[in-house]
Amino acid sequence: MRRKLVVGNWKMNGSRATNASLLQGIVDGLNGASAACAVCAPAPYLAQCADTLKGSPVSWGAQDVSAHAGGAYTGEVAASMLADFGCTYVIVGHSERRAYHAESSELVAQKAVAAIDAGMTPIVCVGETLAEREAGQTAVVVRNQLGRVLERLDADGMAKIVVAYEPVWAIGTGKTATPEMAQEVHAQLRKQMLEKNAVAADKVQILYGGSMKPDNAKELMAQPDIDGGLIGGAALKAADFLAIIHAAANT
């Protein structure tokens, strides 16, 4: 059985003051929930996450990482630096980075490898746009996105990733994929990994992201290949994030 995992992607939100109450609210409301959980904060707040969450069941991570190990790359943050601040996870290939920063699947694959080499777990995001879905291209789009990462990893490496299926049309729109639509893509992603190595593929957590909220989390996570959620808006309110974590724990 794969353990459920709920990750909050704060995106470019927060301040020292709002983070302090959000983090404390999450820690205080966990009540021994058996699902794993993490927050992915903007880089300047990773030290705050480390200070507040150290010793708690909540892990923390970043939203992006450089593909480079270090050196003359102004503005970039190396995987070793994130690891230095205790990051367990780093999101790579979020559709907002693919769209606004022209990140290619090749670059995303390099970032995933950089994260693994630094001892972290990359959360590899894949997902189709509305136009791609309507053109019947969902399967080929996500297969290509994940494929670029898998071709750089052996079975051991593959077992160290988390995959997040985030249909672009469902992000921040209030439109959620139905549990059946999401499961269909998750099952396809699992099959793609199975072709590489069955034992490792069975271990990889595949999260769903895109308007996951307290009222739809349970039915999504009840699907056999939906192992948790990557949460945007609802991760900014402790009560909502906790409700999703508790839904995961009870699924």
Ligand SMILES: O=C(CO)COP(=O)(O)O
């Ligand atoms: O992009 C997301 C998580 O990475 C999802 O965002 P929303 O939950 O706000 O739709």
